[in-house]
Amino acid sequence: xxxxxxxxxxxxxxxxxxxxxxxxxxxxxxxxxxxxxxxxxxxxxxxxxxxxxxxxxxxxxxxxxxxxxxxxxxxxxxxxxxxxxxxxxxxxxxxxxxxxxxxxxxxxxxxxxxxxxxxxxxxxxxxxxxxxxxxxxxxxxxxxxxxxxxxxxxxxxxxxxxxxxxxxxxxxxxxxxxxxxxxxxxxxxxxxxxxxxxxxxxxxxxxxxxxxxxxxxxxxxxxxxxxxxxxxxxxxxxxxxxxxxxxxxxxxxxxxxxxxxxxxxxxxxxxxxxxxxx
Amino acid sequence: xxxxxxxxxxxxxxxxxxxxxxxxxxxxxxxxxxxxxxxxxxxxxxxxxxxxxxxxxxxxxxxxxxxxxxxxxxxxxxxxxxxxxxxxxxxxxxxxxxxxxxxxxxxxxxxxxxxxxxxxxxxxxxxxxxxxxxxxxxxxxxxxxxxxxxxxxxxxxxxxxxxxxxxxxxxxxxxxxxxxxxxxxxxxxxxxxxxxxxxxxxxxxxxxxxxxxxxxxxxxxxxxxxxxxxxxxxxxxxxxxxxxxxxxxxxxxxxxxxxxxxxxxxxxxxxxxxxxxxxxxxxxxxxxxxxxxxxxxxxxxxxxxxxxxxxxxxxxxxxxxxxxxxxxxxxxxxxxxxxxxxxxxxxxxxxxxxxxxxxxxxxxxxxxxxxxxxxxxxxxxxxxxxxxxxxxxxxxxxxxxxxxxxxxxxxxxxxxxxxxxxxxxxxxxxxxxxxxxxxxxxxxxxxxxxxxxx
Numbered sequence: 001x002x003x004x005x006x007x008x009x010x011x012x013x014x015x016x017x018x019x020x021x022x023x024x025x026x027x028x029x030x031x032x033x034x035x036x037x038x039x040x041x042x043x044x045x046x047x048x049x050x051x052x053x054x055x056x057x058x059x060x061x062x063x064x065x066x067x068x069x070x071x072x073x074x075x076x077x078x079x080x081x082x083x084x085x086x087x088x089x090x091x092x093x094x095x096x097x098x099x100x101x102x103x104x105x106x107x108x109x110x111x112x113x114x115x116x117x118x119x120x121x122x123x124x125x126x127x128x129x130x131x132x133x134x135x136x137x138x139x140x141x142x143x144x145x146x147x148x149x150x151x152x153x154x155x156x157x158x159x160x161x162x163x164x165x166x167x168x169x170x171x172x173x174x175x176x177x178x179x180x181x182x183x184x185x186x187x188x189x190x191x192x193x194x195x196x197x198x199x200x201x202x203x204x205x206x207x208x209x210x211x212x213x214x215x216x217x218x219x220x221x222x223x224x225x226x227x228x229x230x231x232x233x234x235x236x237x238x239x240x241x242x243x244x245x246x247x248x249x250x251x252x253x254x255x256x257x258x259x260x261x262x263x264x265x266x267x268x269x270x271x272x273x274x275x276x277x278x
Numbered sequence: 279x280x281x282x283x284x285x286x287x288x289x290x291x292x293x294x295x296x297x298x299x300x301x302x303x304x305x306x307x308x309x310x311x312x313x314x315x316x317x318x319x320x321x322x323x324x325x326x327x328x329x330x331x332x333x334x335x336x337x338x339x340x341x342x343x344x345x346x347x348x349x350x351x352x353x354x355x356x357x358x359x360x361x362x363x364x365x366x367x368x369x370x371x372x373x374x375x376x377x378x379x380x381x382x383x384x385x386x387x388x389x390x391x392x393x394x395x396x397x398x399x400x401x402x403x404x405x406x407x408x409x410x411x412x413x414x415x416x417x418x419x420x421x422x423x424x425x426x427x428x429x430x431x432x433x434x435x436x437x438x439x440x441x442x443x444x445x446x447x448x449x450x451x452x453x454x455x456x457x458x459x460x461x462x463x464x465x466x467x468x469x470x471x472x473x474x475x476x477x478x479x480x481x482x483x484x485x486x487x488x489x490x491x492x493x494x495x496x497x498x499x500x501x502x503x504x505x506x507x508x509x510x511x512x513x514x515x516x517x518x519x520x521x522x523x524x525x526x527x528x529x530x531x532x533x534x535x536x537x538x539x540x541x542x543x544x545x546x547x548x549x550x551x552x553x554x555x556x557x558x559x560x561x562x563x564x565x566x567x568x569x570x571x572x573x574x575x576x577x578x579x580x581x582x583x584x585x586x587x588x589x590x591x592x593x594x595x596x597x598x599x600x601x602x603x604x605x606x607x608x609x610x611x612x613x614x615x616x617x618x619x620x621x622x623x624x625x626x627x628x629x630x631x632x633x634x635x636x637x638x639x640x641x642x643x644x645x646x647x648x649x650x651x652x653x654x655x656x657x658x659x660x661x662x663x664x665x666x667x668x669x670x671x672x673x674x675x676x677x678x679x680x681x682x683x684x685x686x687x688x689x690x691x692x693x694x695x696x697x698x699x700x701x702x703x704x705x706x707x708x709x710x711x712x713x714x715x716x717x718x719x720x721x722x723x724x725x726x727x728x729x730x731x732x
Contacts, residue, residue, distance in 0.1 A: 020479065020484050020485070021484065024483070024484060024485075032478075034441045034478075038535070038541065038542045038543055039543050040534065040543040040544045041441070041534070041544075065543060066543055080441060081441035081477060081478040082478060083439065083440075083441070083478035083479070083480060083484075084480075084483065084484065085483055085484070086480065086483055210526065210529050210530065210534065210544070211439075211440065211449075211506075211529060213439055213480050213483075213506075213665065213667065214506060214507050214665045214666070214667065215449075215506035215507065215508070215525050215529065215665070216508070216523065216525050216526035216529050216530075217508040217510070217523035217525060217526055218522075218523075218526045220510075220517055221517075222517060227510065227516070227517070232665070232666065232667060246517050246618075249518075249519060249617070249618030250517065250519065250618075252519075252618075253519045253520075253547065254545050254547060256547075257539065257540075257545030257546075257547060258545070260540060260545075261539070261540045261543060261545065264540045265540075
């Protein structure tokens with residue numbers, strides 16, 4: 001791990017040395033991280049890469065055991081394994097006016113998306129969403145890169161309250177493409193909002209995965225009535241064709257186990273740095 | 279051979295078969311007739327010199343015995359455990375015509391285990407040829423090719439997508455049939471021969487085959503990426519919670535050690551009533567893992583017991599451990615509860631049809647024979663196809679559009695010059711030893727190709 005940047009109380013951005021991945025990484029792809037020998041394989045969307053330095057960066061929100069544990073890693077620490085870049089790269093080209101919507105921790109990878117869309121000559125309008133004001137991340141970076149930026153929070157403590165304002169925005173302006181990266185519920189809501197306006201809406205899924213290369217099938221998702229795999233067919237899908245209800249249910253499959261894992265870890269002292277002691 | 283008691287072993291993940299003691303091995307070896315024209319060797323896909331290594335056991339020359347096996351087989355501890363010997367070498371054994379054939383697999387295992395306890399002996403280092411080979415996948419086929427080519431003096435780099443080597447030996451075959459420490463040992467042996475193993479490197483994404491050959495300077499490539507893409511039934515409700523592909527289930531349990539959760543971080547959720555759909559070795563492995571995780575397991579197979587494709591020994595082991603089978607039945611629909619978790623499975627009864635021209639019996643449904651089973655976990659073990667990533671990212675590589683397998687000739691040569699393939703990626707899901715056999719043939723062909731290449 002080369003650099004660690006704290007984005008907010010529970011959100012961290014890491015830059016790791018992985019020259020093979022950095023040389024190939026493109027916006028929209030992800031990596032699989034295995035922290036240590038007993039650890040899980042977790043998929044994380046690529047937030048940036050530097051071919052010269054041979055590094056890639058990824059961000060995470062501390063929810064379960066693995067992400068809390070990762071939050072305790074520091075510069076100079078080593079991960080057991082990082083595999084990538086996985087998944088298909090985003091289709092970046094000149095569309096005209098692009099709406100980039102990033103929510104929660106997925107604001108970090110949408111920055112890379114904004115950058116790529118700008119470089120392709122698009123006019124980019126960015127919407128950043130967070131639960132509360134304190135969880136809003138990378139706003140400055142988004143403002144520097146985008147043509148316009150709107151911010152919203154669930155509780156209205158900062159910017160607009162919720163995403164309803166999007167409807168007004170879509171009434172006023174015509175967009176040629178919408179890219180959404182965020183929690184599943186947010187991607188569903190945005191897809192519902194853009195549908196009546198006929199704006200092609202691309203969502204990025206980070207479903208539960210194990211291998212991330214087409215073997216386990218846990219990341220399967222129904223799109224347009226067909227069973228597809230998040231890892232090899234995605235991670236980007238048409239938001240208007242995705243079966244969100246099924247996706248939300250599948251995301252919750254192992255929730256009790258995840259909570260147990262987290263609890264066991266915390267009550268046994270968490271990590272040595274003491275950040276996550278119960 | 280001694281085994282753990284069924285009641286005991288059905289609750290742990292320790293190896294079921296305990297292996298021969300020296301006395302047992304000597305007694306078994308003494309039965310071998312050391313035939314001058316050994317038939318057993320003709321039944322071995324990699325041509326292990328069987329009578330020769332058994333003779334070494336008779337003479338207690340164990341180091342020589344294991345070296346004899348390793349002239350042909352780099353993974354004896356694996357083959358001694360998971361090869362279907364009953365339908366290969368042992369089926370041809372002359373002693374077997376009159377009674378029980380020689381337990382060749384158990385003797386092979388005995389020597390491999392002896393070597394593990396007594397230390398490796400590496401063959402002498404070959405003269406370098408200056409040729410570079412990339413081997414994709416560190417499973418049985420890839421390990422065989424890598425070992426064979428490095429022994430012939432080529433520089434070999436092995437690319438493995440997962441974070442550990444071994445391929446299906448690590449993620450697929452359960453600990454109780456093939457302990458992971460043994461797999462790791464075999465992988466280490468291949469590295470000690472001089473093969474460089476690069477983990478977490480998915481060919482097609484991290485590097486493509488054209489990149490390896492153009493920029494990487496590799497003179498030849500072997501694709502041994504296996505058959506990892508799971509097949510599903512297509513029945514409604516298949517995406518409900520609690521419906522696993524065999525791969526997901528086995529990867530969680532074997533590779534990620536979910537049986538030791540929460541000491542290991544990857545969980546597995548398993549209910550009381552598990553149904554496994556399928557009848558091959560993978561289905562047996564899923565069933566037996568489920569029992570060890572505390573479930574009652576029913577295997578649902580659309581043909582009858584006689585057609586079960588799994589190894590007999592594994593079927594017997596599973597039944598001893600408490601497996602219940604429902605033959606001549608197939609799923610129609612999975613029914614979920616209000617939380618999106620599977621709670622029942624609707625099935626239909628099947629009957630076998632008359633044999634066709636090739637003597638193979640088909641199946642057809644019996645109208646009106648639907649029935650419903652209460653289940654809370656379903657594992658679908660009806661086969662795997664090759665992963666599509668390499669095919670999609672390698673221009674000019676011809677594959678079978680239906681099965682997704684890479685098209686190769688009898689020695690493993692693909693449609694691209696210098697690119698070879700073998701094992702499950704070329705044949706569809708098969709056995710460890712047939713993948714190793716394909717690896718052997720490809721290695722020989724690649725060696726000739728490299729030697730003739732300027």
